[in-house]
């Protein structure tokens with residue numbers, strides 16, 4: 001199979017699947033096919049240096065197999081970096097199911113997918129992602145124990161958005177410390193794009209600290225809830241980019257930091273929880289620097305959700321998950337320092353930190369230690385031992 005590379009590497013250059021895997025150093029890709037139930041899925045395991053590859057499964061009506069493959073490879077790599085910088089003993093992986101989540105879901109399809117996940121024997125652990133609901137994951141879980149991020153009713157840790165919000169809140173404080181010299185957000189103006197799950201908790205933290213909140217969403221009822229609960233000021237969806245604020249917090253969809261929106265920003269800090277905020281890292285990262293805007297790399301500041309599900313693998317302890325999420329503060333301070341020292345964008349500094357950890361831990365794993373309790377491979381260690389719900 002030969003594919004045209006997707007926009008991320010839009011060189012128009014044809015690469016074979018193996019060339020594609022080699023270019024970003026993916027370890028393994030599994031194509032899952034079960035014609036009888038209509039399953040076409042791809043699981044990508046990017047890197048398992050630190051532990052089993054963890055990442056959600058997305059269901060999406062991809063226009064082509066090539067598009068699905070490109071997406072799963074990109075997302076799996078992102079999970080490696082996110083886990084590495086968060087200090088977790090997890091690798092990066094992701095799954096995609098090609099299909100329309102509104103019309104093509106069946107029990108058989110998800111159970112069939114679950115058997116492929118089980119077949120990987122813990123090398124890949126899945127969770128919910130775009131297009132997947134709790135019920136779908138319950139079907140997957142009927143066939144495999146390698147599922148995380150499930151509901152409290154089933155012994156999981158439930159909705160991770162409050163932990164994501166906590167990480168984002170302390171990440172804002174670290175960014176404020178860097179820019180203003182103090183991490184107090186009292187009296188600071190914060191505009192939040194999106195009034196969903198994470199924003200609801202985030203607004204609550206900000207309200208308690210005395211920040212002034214501005215909020216926008218496509219759905220007025222969501223905005224109204226945060227206006228009532230956190231005393232936020234409602235803002236039109238498009239107007240959010242033009243506000244004169246201290247922090248702009250993208251908490252809706254990806255790609256909102258782009259060539260159209262960045263010139264409009266009037267804030268010294270961008271710190272939000274959305275994934276893939278920079279439409280194109282290499283263009284829009286430097287563009288923020290030119291405007292003297294400090295950017296909190298998205299996968300660092302939004303790692304609370306991953307931290308939460310990683311804790312679920314160990315036997316969930318909410319306090320521990322919170323304590324780990326709060327370390328995002330120090331991680332960001334380190335990243336800002338590294339970016340300054342090397343004169344590189346903050347996203348590049350966090351990538352560097354991820355690679356450093358992979359190199360260092362990868363090296364110590366060459367030391368023979370038998371299969372000890374302290375091997376650090378949490379998924380391997382706990383799953384299937386009966387020590388916890390998995």
Ligand SMILES: NC(=O)c1ccc[n+]([C@@H]2O[C@H](COP(=O)([O-])OP(=O)(O)OC[C@H]3O[C@@H](n4cnc5c(N)ncnc54)[C@H](O)[C@@H]3O)[C@@H](O)[C@H]2O)c1
Nearest residue numbers: 160161164194196197198217218251252273274275302305
């Ligand atoms: N939930 C988590 O724990 C978690 C963890 C890591 C990353 N994230 C990312 O953070 C973001 C928010 O997550 P969430 O769980 O709160 O999602 P959510 O679906 O609950 O909320 C997103 C909100 O954004 C709104 N929205 C979409 N486009 C918008 C626009 N152009 N302007 C204003 N509002 C818009 C939607 O109407 C929705 O209310 C997502 O990008 C998600 O991938 C979430």
